[in-house]
Amino acid sequence: MNLKRTFGSILTVLGIIGLIYTAVSFIQHSGDTRTVITLGVLGVIFFFTGISLVRTTKDET
Template identity: 65%
Template sequence: MNLKRFFGGLLTVLGIVGLIYTAVIFASTSGETKEIKSLLIYGILGIVFFMSGISLVRTTKDE
């Protein structure tokens, strides 16, 4: 099993979880500054993890 491909899959799953959590926070937000900050933090981290995981899986060659 290729370690890079496993790590890419793990990053992708963490990114999806972060984006889902961002959607949950967005659905229940009332507009307070603390909620907006957490929304931005989790959303940006989710996007970064998701994109890096996808690119790692895509660029890793099977041996």
């Protein structure tokens, strides 16, 4: 199994978790505004980086 593809999948899942947590915090008005924005930005970065790693890594056997 390719290490880059695995790392990309982990980053994608972390990004999704961060985005969901940000959305729930935003809707419930819980937490500091800066914290919510920071988690949202990190979630977006992790998500798109993970997707990019998965898409650009070739399967070589």
